Amino acid sequence: MATWAFLSLQDSASPLMEQLIFFHDHIMLILILIITFVGYMLSTILFNSFINRYMLENQTIELIWTSIPAVILVFIALPSLRLLYLLDEVDNPSMTLKTIGHQWYWSYEYSDFLNLEFDSYMIPSDEMSLSSFRLLDVDNRTIIPMNTQIRIIISAADVIHSWTVPALGIKADAIPGRLNQASFLTTRPGLFFGQCSEICGANHSFMPIVIESVSTDSFLNWVSSSLD
Template sequence: MSTWSNLGLQDSSSPMMEQLSFFHDHTLLILVMITIMVSYLMISLFFNSYVNRYLLHGQTIEIIWTILPVIILLFIVFPSLRLLYLLDEINEPSITLKTIGHQWYWSYEYSDFSNIEFDSYMIPTNELLMNNFRLLDVDNRVIIPMNSQIRILVTAMDVIHSWTIPSLGVKVDGTPGRLNQTNFLINRPGLFFGQCSEICGANHSFMPIVIESIPTNFFLKWISNSMNY
């Protein structure tokens, strides 16, 4: 991965993250246009005196430089409000996943199925396999079916944690005594990595998150085997 790609957002793996990426590009384009215009005006001030001894006021230009920023802000506000609504809207989820943050690991419960719960710890460096990622892989991955609406409930047992998967556009605080919820849909199979993004103590950087997205028929087999086990 090149240096320039590290400066941007991760490749989206969900419809909401695609919308967030589009909104990011849309807003960045507006900011670039404003920056170029303001830079041009500032540079032009060095080469022009703009002295007019008979100019007392300019109502027209004052109206323009008041209304124009408002119009520009509307082009940012409406897409932003739409995204905020979509991020909070939960439409008939197929599966509910409960996530509990501990110092310093995650626990998961599949609320729709009985007896399916497990802890997820980071794999120590001395136990890594050749195909594992250092400081990112875990011993028990979260298995999720692709193209299914997933509702996730997040809480914590001790301090505030934050369950975050950048490529899915998901970031939810886990607060003790409180249930926060959000939803996502993964549109392709694969492994998706995240980490706790709340400073939760000494081992804050050692509680990663791994989601494995698989086709629905493989997920049903995994669920059946887990329940039998």
């Protein structure tokens, strides 16, 4: 079970990530079947001289093994284009979150609330508590309400970064002077970890992302306490 968890993707926490995992698993199954079939055909051709002559001179076989992969590629392209569209579409967000990448930390701004912004640094190993995750936990977690459509606006202050949270199915570049946006919705409470996925300098591996999904009441209580 542990080996399968290591080889598989992270458990999804958003509808888009569920679609990505479904697409990945089924496309991998199709590709494995194709590779197995092609490998079998090649090995048969190499070690059987009669079939070798038949395969090389038969136009029907050539037509079949050219057209079938083309049809399969069409069936792969259609759901992938649909997913690409859904990943870029921002559908009536209820809240806007802005993040800016710095060397080497993230800053966050809740645009719907006045004066609610903070910087998020990785907790050094010598300052961690027993409940913290080494190289992944931060001093200020990004709190978001569960089951709420959130638009995140992403930029950078110095070099190119990449805001990535695998459990949410988000990976968006943070580019200086440019605003990128993404949309997500968390389907369950919990902590979701991510990291900068763009090589942005010496401390590139030390600017993690922590998203904490909570209930709406807990989120409003956190906003109230943060604004006091």
